[in-house]
Amino acid sequence: MAQKTGGAISDNDKKLIRDHAYSIREALFTCLTDTQVECSVAFARLLNRSGVTTENYRLFLRMLITNNPWVVEELVHDREPKLLFSTIRPDSELIETAFAVLMSRHPDELHGNVLEAVLGIIQNAFFDPDDGYKIHTLGIMDLNALGKFLIKDKDQSHPQNKLILEILDRITNLGRYYGEPEKNILAKHAFSVRFAYFDSTRNLNDAIPEPLLVKLPNRSDVSPENDFAGLVEERRKRKRKTAPRPTK
Numbered sequence: 001m002a003q004k005t006g007g008a009i010s011d012n013d014k015k016l017i018r019d020h021a022y023s024i025r026e027a028l029f030t031c032l033t034d035t036q037v038e039c040s041v042a043f044a045r046l047l048n049r050s051g052v053t054t055e056n057y058r059l060f061l062r063m064l065i066t067n068n069p070w071v072v073e074e075l076v077h078d079r080e081p082k083l084l085f086s087t088i089r090p091d092s093e094l095i096e097t098a099f100a101v102l103m104s105r106h107p108d109e110l111h112g113n114v115l116e117a118v119l120g121i122i123q124n125a126f127f128d129p130d131d132g133y134k135i136h137t138l139g140i141m142d143l144n145a146l147g148k149f150l151i152k153d154k155d156q157s158h159p160q161n162k163l164i165l166e167i168l169d170r171i172t173n174l175g176r177y178y179g180e181p182e183k184n185i186l187a188k189h190a191f192s193v194r195f196a197y198f199d200s201t202r203n204l205n206d207a208i209p210e211p212l213l214v215k216l217p218n219r220s221d222v223s224p225e226n227d228f229a230g231l232v233e234e235r236r237k238r239k240r241k242t243a244p245r246p247t248k
Helices: 011-019 023-030 033-050 057-065 067-077 091-106 114-127 129-135 140-147 159-169 182-199 224-243
Strands: none
Touching: 011 023, 011 224, 023 033, 033 057, 033 067, 033 224, 057 067, 057 091, 057 114, 057 140, 067 114, 067 224, 091 114, 091 129, 091 140, 114 159, 129 182, 140 159, 159 182
16 A cells, blocks of 8 residues: 655655656647647646746746647736746746747747746846846847847837847846956847847848748647637636726
């Protein structure tokens, strides 16, 4: 008989997880079939209820990386995506993962909540650009990955543009007080990307390689089976009805 361990993970459970790591990964992170999406959505709902902590934030981020709309929306639910990781102190792994997510997807391919969440990580890390640089050494490709999500035909007040432009503006101050040449190069490139957005005579590809700007649809949009999808939608409707109305 298995020994009761309360909230602790028993040695048997640890062994089961190790022995079946591949199956667990396929169930939670792959999202290529309706059944896998259903498993991932259910787990995302569980994570949402627990909230982001220093123990589980990497798991939150890994679930976001699935980029599946059903999973992402259940994971974020009523939380502000930009603030999802605001209580987590940025480290090199978190920042590198955020930039890797931006690099891995073309504009329009990344789910809006995923984009906003990883931009929130970068905004937090580079609020003081020199402090952020100490944690993660920026490169030109990082800035290109960031700038390619600017929407040239939308106003600067558009939430996505506003957030990206604010981050780039911070980075234009990189190295200002220390006179380090490698930082000055990055600061000038951040300025060039911003300038390409604001100048009506220029295009983004004047600052960012054109292949990065190719727009592709989200190809990670596998849906669960209809009956499961119906349950999720019905639950969301009930929560919207019972949510407190904002005071005027």
